[in-house]
Amino acid sequence: VKPLPIAAALLALASASRVSANDDYLAAESVKVVRAEVVPSTAQDPAWDRVEPTAVWVAPQKTVRLNDADANATRDAPPMSVEVRALDDGTRVGLQVSWSDASHNRAGFADTNAFGDSFAIEMPLKFGAGQRLPYVGMGDVEQHVLVSMVRASESNERGMHGHRKGTYVGAGFGSLTRVDLEGIDLDLRYDQAAQRWKAVFVRSRALKDHDIARPLVPFALAIWDGAQNHRSANKYVSRWKVLYDAKRPPEADYLKELSYGYNPGEVGNAAAGKGLVEAVCATCHRFGDKNIAPVQLAPNLSNIGITTTYAYLRDSILNPSQIVVPSINHNRHYSPSGERDRYGAYPNDLNFVWSAEGADGKPVSKMPPFAFPDPQIADMLAYLKSLGKPEQMASIAPGDTQ
Numbered sequence: 001v002k003p004l005p006i007a008a009a010l011l012a013l014a015s016a017s018r019v020s021a022n023d024d025y026l027a028a029e030s031v032k033v034v035r036a037e038v039v040p041s042t043a044q045d046p047a048w049d050r051v052e053p054t055a056v057w058v059a060p061q062k063t064v065r066l067n068d069a070d071a072n073a074t075r076d077a078p079p080m081s082v083e084v085r086a087l088d089d090g091t092r093v094g095l096q097v098s099w100s101d102a103s104h105n106r107a108g109f110a111d112t113n114a115f116g117d118s119f120a121i122e123m124p125l126k127f128g129a130g131q132r133l134p135y136v137g138m139g140d141v142e143q144h145v146l147v148s149m150v151r152a153s154e155s156n157e158r159g160m161h162g163h164r165k166g167t168y169v170g171a172g173f174g175s176l177t178r179v180d181l182e183g184i185d186l187d188l189r190y191d192q193a194a195q196r197w198k199a200v201f202v203r204s205r206a207l208k209d210h211d212i213a214r215p216l217v218p219f220a221l222a223i224w225d226g227a228q229n230h231r232s233a234n235k236y237v238s239r240w241k242v243l244y245d246a247k248r249p250p251e252a253d254y255l256k257e258l259s260y261g262y263n264p265g266e267v268g269n270a271a272a273g274k275g276l277v278e279a280v281c282a283t284c285h286r287f288g289d290k291n292i293a294p295v296q297l298a299p300n301l302s303n304i305g306i307t308t309t310y311a312y313l314r315d316s317i318l319n320p321s322q323i324v325v326p327s328i329n330h331n332r333h334y335s336p337s338g339e340r341d342r343y344g345a346y347p348n349d350l351n352f353v354w355s356a357e358g359a360d361g362k363p364v365s366k367m368p369p370f371a372f373p374d375p376q377i378a379d380m381l382a383y384l385k386s387l388g389k390p391e392q393m394a395s396i397a398p399g400d401t402q
């Protein structure tokens with residue numbers, strides 16, 4: 001018998017022990033729901049401590065800039081890892097999210113220049129096989145999200161637990177409509193000794209018009225740090241993650257869609273991808289150490305690997321108009337070569353508006369679609385996914401290691 005060459009033997013071993021793309025996806029992107037008698041609706045209930053946390057990365061949202069130099073400077077803060085725990089008692093499901101924050105910032109009712117630490121969680125209004133995920137920044141025109149927010153306010157200090165809370169439907173950045181849904185509890189407590197916030201979101205699985213009694217429920221997190229002047233789009237965001245109830249068989253079609261990026265061949269070589277992305281995309285986008293493009297000509301991609309999924313990145317390249325990121329504050333850019341209006345103002349510089357109106361009234365991205373062959377897309381995805389990834393990330397377990 002001819003002995004197998006070592007390389008071939010190792011390969012055979014690796015493929016035998018290789019878990020499926022679905023398992024890889026769930027290991028990296030899901031938070032597993034743990035069964036409990038009751039799901040506590042207060043953030044500091046010890047029942048949460050008995051659940052093994054899953055690490056989820058959040059990174060400063062770099063895509064849009066506000067008209068505030070101090071707040072914009074904080075966008076260079078490093079990503080942070082938050083702990084997520086999930087409990088389910090059969091009818092209600094709850095998440096506790098906890099993160100480190102050295103300062104306890106609350107906003108008073110009259111404050112316009114001080115910002116409270118805040119937390120939000122969003123879920124797609126519609127999800128399942130055949131439904132693409134909404135834009136992670138509060139949804140988009142076609143795919144809406146349900147967002148629940150809680151913001152630290154001063155009244156809590158007086159023991160009134162009067163944090164400002166609310167649940168909204170989002171159809172894109174800046175488009176929140178308040179909805180009065182019964183059956184959602186939110187709590188936010190600062191643990192002074194540990195210097196950590198603990199936020200809790202608990203809801204009925206089945207709410208009117210929003211039933212999440214399903215094995216796979218996408219969700220994303222947002223965290224605002226008042227000490228960094230965070231508000232509206234200046235915040236930490238996660239990408240779409242998934243709440244996974246292993247007691248129910250996952251919908252195979254949906255899991256297949258969600259796990260894009262975890263199958264062999266879908267993600268290629270980051271070094272090759274870097275070359276491509278730098279050559280093709282840097283005239284419009286800023287990312288990594290490539291900062292040639294004019295600020296805000298297109299979204300900054302420096303943290304895009306943390307805040308988006310593989311499928312979103314693929315679609316952004318192949319079909320940019322599928323989700324068009326709204327351009328905020330483009331009125332700041334004016335065109336000094338244009339003709340002044342009767343008040344002496346120059347016209348807006350339309351280069352900084354990220355879309356134009358198409359024939360059907362829908363926005364068309366200024367980014368052209370790029371029809372790269374699959375292997376090159378795979379290389380670009382590998383590189384884009386590395387953007388924003390902290391050095392120490394590889395050593396962090398469980399969960400968010402991708």
Ligand code: HEC
Pocket residue numbers: 063277280281282283284285297298299300301304313316317320321323324325326353354355365366367368370380
């Ligand atoms: C002609 C300028 C231009 C070029 C070249 C360009 N883009 Fe874009 N890109 C934009 C604009 C404008 C937007 C925002 C509107 C939208 O969502 O499509 C955008 C959006 C994106 C987004 C979504 C960003 C977010 O925050 O969600 C990604 C990802 C992206 N581009 C990747 C790329 C990659 C990768 C390349 C190179 C293959 C590239 N772009 C080339 C202009 C460009």
